[in-house]
Amino acid sequence: MALTAPASREELAALLADMAARREGVRVLGGGTSSRRGWPQDVPEQIVSTSGLDRIVAHEPADLTVTVEAGVPVERLRAQLAAAGQCWAQADDRPGATIGGLLATAASGRRRIRFGPIRDSLLEVVLVTGDGRLVSGGGKTVKGVSGFDIPRLAVGSLGTLGVIAEVTLKLWPAPHAAWFGAEGLTAELTEIAERIRGRLHVPGAIVLSNGRLDVELIGPDTDLVAPEGLAPSHAPPRPAWDATVEVGVPALRLAEFATGLAAAGMPFEALVGVGSVQVGVGSVDDIDTVRRQATARGGHAVVIDGDAELRTDAWGPPPPGLEVMRRLRQSFDPAGILNPGIFLTDTPPAGARA
């Protein structure tokens, strides 16, 4: 295996153009925190790392924007933003991840109910397509509708439309916040959670897990008082499971879905008011159960982390628009060299039930 870390986007473009000409597949690597993802495939000989693209290009505190290269570790960006009293509120805190990796995997944070998903934070992207074209989309200002929204396509694309080289992000003032929590029966906690959501004016986060509810409040000190039934606490620990399924269900159906998981004894972390749930799984049967429960409620389930044998049906049934997605992949990566075989636009491996 050969690992290359281009030091500039031009180098990256030249490298990919060369690989495309030879039709040689590459694995795109950010921080490597989300590499067990998509349909299982042999890792290509060539690995392209974004670690050489590691500059924070421009941080304009008064504009609430930052332009960074994709290989910058999220911890480094957070530290710089915190020093200016700001944050990238829409993104997950995944330790060891890069900015490009969080965007390519659409890793939204727990504060989504208040600040929205990570897709809403990407103002401009510079992509290097699978045939080495340098494509920019969007714009550096906090608002803009100039042309077709290439940034939206890049977020969650797992690097299959292009390697994210540089981005401009929309920031928020760092909120004044505090966590409150309670333990109990999941069914009862879901009721408390829904009540809090109905009464409070946009909390920072409502995180439900097996037998535990954690709520983050944001606002002036006088607003940071424990909701009924909850006591001051800390941010809940990040889940750490051998394999994880990411579920989306309508927010309206989240309580019953979560109660079902708890009854089945499956570990999970759910964002109340959003409908996003991460579930810890140990077997293909677990995945089937979770997917069945999600689908029955108008949702979907994708294996986002796990050994190869758990990912033979990583994506589940394809969503509407698969043909449009295939045409996108074909025109942005004509030789199909970027992370070949893992994305749902690619040919499913034998054993997938899609």
Next chain:
Amino acid sequence: MATTAVSLADRFRAVLDIERVIEHPSELRLYSRDGSIAEGECGLVVLPDTTAEVVACMKIAAELGVNVVPRGSGTGLCGGAVPLAGAVVLSVARMREIIEVDAVTPCAWVEPGVLNLDLTTAVKHLGMHYAPDPSSQSACSIGGNVATNAGGPHCLSAGVTAQHVMAVEMVLADGEVLMLGGTAPDVPGYDLRGFAVGGEGTLGVVTKVCVRLTRDAPMVKTMLADFNSVAEAGGAVRDIVAEGCIPAAMEMMDRLMVRAVEEFVHADLPVDSAAVLLVEVDGTEADVAEQAAMVERVCRTHAANAVRIAVDDAERALMWKARKSAFGAVARVAPNYYLHDCVVPRTRLVEVLESVARIAQEHDLVIMNVFHAGDGNLHPLIAFDRRDAAQVARVHAAGEAIIRTCVAVGGVLSGEHGIGLEKRDYMPLTFSATSLAAQACAREAFDPTGRLNPEKVLPLGSRCGEVVLDKDSLPPGTWL
């Protein structure tokens, strides 16, 4: 041409009632324009009532190979709904049912012809509203809002249309119906829902939308501050944000605009001031008190003459009426206006406004400003009389100068109106040919035939050819 039009109309009359296929020349003229100054040529208008009828229309158009321009209320400001060369206009204006309101999520399923303000009015009793609020909200449709990714004053903290659309049902050029997105978050695959918002009618016809509703804040405070210089007002905008506050809305009007609006609305506006800032903060009682005190302090630091706080809903409504009547008020100054929509970094606002004033002088024109200051989203409005050909030429020259000024400081062509026809040829100012070709590829992934709203958004000649890359032909830096 006449015979073609007749047979074309007959084809559509096979699937729509006779009165829902329009071919009378005087009516076609109405559909040959939108809210911009562009004028095209409309071959036929069809008015479907249902998704099934839209599918039937699209299949006929596909079979005959005719171009189709989807249309909402036609209030767009950049020519996006203007049909060219006799294209068929497919209006969704009759599809205006609010299908379902889910007060818990909360969200609403609506047909594309539902007017923006009608939706907010319909859910008001639930203590909620639809957040994006373009100035044209009493006339513009949700479908049109989706097409342009519309904004509005309250998008400063709430975000533009794309952040409020959960699902879009779209009929493609070949008649295929796709449901993109959904009430469950993060549908697997590429974010086609997100991409479809802002597609300006080139990707498909939007036939159903699920929009997120927003709960009304427990408390709102609306303030009006006036300044003796645009620079001080701009400084206040910058410092309010720098202090860590994103108000619900932060709008600015310059002297010319304040005077026009005051004559129109009679809101007791400070007509002698150089600039007026309208700031609204919302949230809990404590939060609002804290934000309002900070806004007032910053405004006074920047030598505000007065900071007037709306004492009740009536006064608050009047302040907003003043802001949202701005475009209507211009009619008292000149019969026509040409509106720009550039966004610049907040930190460059003042210098760009000074440049705009200089451009007005140089081209001997009246340019008025009313805009979303908090976002840096300018709306320089050039008042003119279209009967004066020499003046029209100066209007276009000034418009180009404004755009170039904004781009030069790192700005973009449009914040919320879109590109359409009017800004299309400026796209190369911000995108390389390679980037424009990539946008063409993305568009063609939805409509490989290019028959949906052709010649919009991308400059003529932008094609999605497979690029055989010769890296020596791409010197570093040429992509931007």
